[in-house]
Amino acid sequence: MQTVIPRMFSPVVLLVVLSLVAFASNGCARKAEDDSLVLLALLLLWNAEAVPPADPVQLSRVAQGLDAWQLGLANGVTAGARSIGDNATAHNPPNWITVTSANCAGRGVPASMSANCPLSTGTGGVFGACEVRMSADGRIVDSTILILDWFQNDPAVSDGEKASVAVHELGHCLGLKHTASIANVMYPTTLGANAPSAAELSAAAEAYKPSVQAPSTVARDAYFNVNGGAAVRHHVFPTFTVYAGIGGGLTSGVQSSRAASPEMTSSPALGSAPVGEPIVGDLQVVHYLFRAGGRCERRVIQKL
Secondary structure, eight states: OOOOOOOOOOHHHHHHHHHHHHHHTSSOTTSHHHHHHHHHHHHHHHHHHOOOOOOHHHHHHHHHHHHHTOSOOOOSOEESOOBOOOSSBOOBSSEEEEEEOTTOOOTTOOHHHHTTOOOOOSTTOEEEEEEEEEETTSBEEEEEEEEEHHHHTOTTSOHHHHHHHHHHHHHHHTTBOOOSOTTSTTSSBTTSOSSOOHHHHHHHHHHHSSSOOOOOHHHHHHHBOEETTEEOBOSSOOOEEEETTTTTTOBTTBOOGGGOOSOBOOOGGGTOOOOOOBOOSOEEEEEEEEESSSOOOOEEEEEO
16 A cells, blocks of 8 residues: 655644744743743644544545556555646646535645535535546646545445445546446446446556557547547546545534645645646646436536
């Protein structure tokens, strides 16, 4: 199991902590009360950025989703925070999976999702969403998967259906589109299969196994989203990073406020991961949705 948990600190919290430490060190650092102030500052820094323990059930469902596509996608890669890119740089880690409530507030969630939250509860609700940022030639720059906690915690829903949300959204984040066959996991509602069909596995393998390449025209037209005449896909083999506190701190379907930070920035001085790779060419932001009923192929959020 490969685990990567970079410690990232928000600028406001860091500024407060440094100010407290400087005050305590200003000629009076030997006093016990000032030592306590330094300790308080360090505790503030830790608590503000602490990652709650992950829900093992959610980790297991994501693992099932990664394994379901039979591509050798890495399992067990986690991180406590994510640096959000802009129109010129990719997010880092680029491909992110987390569980949120219906407000889409969660660590590592870009503003393009939190401000245009596609998740919703109830009959006909949206229980999972994948945001893909892609270049004009269909190259996936980065992706974000949000899984709705309300659906995951519903006792009336089978474990297979709950796990199928991660499977379905991973399909989108690999470039696959909705299909018309109820026998496929990429059917646009929960009425579809809980696992990829043999045809879907074959199509995904054309793009990613044993090497990353453009799928055949037949597979592209039948199973892949298309942008600029090319199949939407990763041009290097992707790694999907799971938020290290996924599902942690959920109470009555609401994610802990300690895990809710729409954007986390990194500081190279603290040894955090740098921002993502530069983006070349035009950028398009698209949301793909998994619903209880109805159909929604895609929502183009931005064309930059």
